[in-house]
Amino acid sequence: MKASTICDLSTKKWLNLSEAIAYLGFGSKSTFQQWREKGLLTYYKPGNTILYKRTDLDRFVEKYRHEEFRNN
Numbered sequence: 001m002k003a004s005t006i007c008d009l010s011t012k013k014w015l016n017l018s019e020a021i022a023y024l025g026f027g028s029k030s031t032f033q034q035w036r037e038k039g040l041l042t043y044y045k046p047g048n049t050i051l052y053k054r055t056d057l058d059r060f061v062e063k064y065r066h067e068e069f070r071n072n
Contacts, residue, residue, distance in 0.1 A: 013054060014044075020052040024061065035060075 009015065009023040021027045035041035042056040 009054070014051045015054055015057070016049070016051060020057060023054065024057060 007019075009019055012019070015023055017029060017032060020032065021029075032041065036043055036050075041060050042053070044051045044053065
């Protein structure tokens with residue numbers, strides 16, 4: 001019987017596409033491709049593999065932060 005390997009995405013430095021989608025909790029292959037093509041999302045391509053740095057994904061999401069709206 002093979003042992004299951006569990007990877008904590010919050011501590012892994014480099015993520016492939018599936019891991020990046022799981023880490024963010026949203027997005028799809030086509031969405032990530034659009035973000036890359038528009039220059040919105042930093043990525044790395046050693047050979048034929050596209051990788052994302054976890055800290056770059058965090059920074060990407062932080063750019064879209066909205067402050068709380070208060071109607072007084």
